[in-house]
Amino acid sequence: MKSSAATDNSSHHVKCDKNNINDDGNNSFIELPPNSRPLEHQIAGHFYDQSKTKYGLLQHSNGDVLKPLLNPPRGPCEEQFYIDVFCQTSKSKYNSEDLINLRKFLPHYLGTYKCQKMSYIILENIIQPFKHPCITDIKIGRITYDKEANEEKIHRMSKNSVVAEIGFQLSGWKIYRSKYYEYHDKRCVRSLNKTDILHGIAYFYGAPIHLRLDVIELVINKLNELQDYMKQQHTFVLISSSLMVVYEGDDNDQELNKSTFVDVRLIDFAHVFPQTNSNQSDENFLFGLANYIDYMKQLLDKNYVYVPIDKFEHDNKTDTKIYSCYKQLLT
Template identity: 25%
Template structure:
């Protein structure tokens, strides 16, 4: 089976392109240090990271690459459009036979994605529209063989191959910014940052490699798949962002970014976010450039905005978010030698409020809830939220295959950021 990868429309931060593999799985370019982290992930941290889809998905595993890794093949169609084809089980020597394998497949899929990225003057209210049409055609060879002549059968296979490879990604600008009075036709919108990363990634791949080059991607859980309108906050955690392997130039650049942002003063800065606005039906989007400019007070106001849906403050998600952050803090304090340089923390809740979106607290959170003497007006049922650590390409720990330096004790810069984040959210709640 060859899977045509789509840009992940809910990517709000980072510079690596996230791709949608299926409804519950995303993939990203493999970095050996990140793979090492997931392969040796401490049990206590698993609830706070995306599921690493390894041995559980045998279809996606094959002998020449580690479990949970797929090969990705860059391909141009007849119109010159670049596509990414994920090929579980595909080996380097079989690349030349890729088209033949596709032509023989029983199910062919034609994805046509049309993107419109806005070009407003500010990133605060940047919105993007995405129209996605997927046409699936299934050919039953046993029936078709009876009805078709040989030349018709050959033509059908050729047409099927063309359909699978044709991914018409059209990028054009379309102003979707609301005016001062909020005048704008009702339309769904998605974060444009994922498109930005996807375009850059395709350009890098096409300029550095030919079409027969196989690329390894890491398969991870799509942590937002269960949300109707995922509101996502991407936070760069810690007071230091450069990895041990960074060049002097890169090290100086990252130190400067930290010094000039809330990374230094609070141990955390905003890397991107999207918030569903129920009054307009749009996602309000902000990027990392916005986050770098924020003062400590601006950071507090941005957190408040993340929790505002255009009508009211989502106090129903505040308490479960705080509880999960406290539980994560307790876990991080016990992770000796770990340094999560340049990693991010995702906070996620659903922009759609309904009773079905509530869930009882997990046992470990319920216990923490009782220990902290917190009170709630919602009983034991809370809005569903997620707190997940992501991006471990520069994470180091004792025993890591890519370890350059072994550190003692927990990551105090990360802890500093978590503690400040919890305090700010508690103040908002109060």
């Protein structure tokens, strides 16, 4: 990502060749746009050729992330929010100062990519600088449906009592374990009960092999900074947005810069709305963020003891039918 792109007010558009997308009516296969492939190390969201639409997150040959603009009005809503934050258009419905200060917490917006009937937003790939990234996605907020949701969706999204109580939801992770990557999908990590969640978070940060206290402290520092910002801004509310946390899994590589071992960004803005009360913060988001920080701080307690979680051992045939979790050996 070029730093100048964050302040460039003009989006760039790239057109692809015709017939790049197979429009056969049943979406049985979606051909990739030129110079792109499925996003490496994707944790959550739409996966290419796996979702109902078959569209998913892609990675351009230069490393940039291509996110398809699906399901209006949600896709266009997300695109407009990125434009408001990084391009400062006069039509924005949000406070410009709040948006400028938000930039450092988001992947940088780099424009749009048009390919036949599909449009993509181009985003900075925050994972790219890491040699062996460990990545997790945490959905923030005890309320995960917006004001436009119907009764069926409200009922479905309200069933998880743990989310209502703690205000965040683990959506999956990928961990580097010396000679292999280990992936756990959203169905797996969301099956954790309230007691398991603390140890599940510890598992992502290296337990039981080596709990990365250095990483945990750096993540907490970044989350505290985000928390301070969210307390002060009264411009917008985030519904069903996520935190993406990335840290370097190889802490023995002496060539790596320890100061850039961690990155934390906000992602997913399909449900962003103006704050109706100019004197009120986004309490739903802040509630979940504060609780996740509290869980992280518990891992720093010298009396903390990790308790193994059986659900992470996917060695029987039943688990392979339920989850898509795996271990990937590295050569």
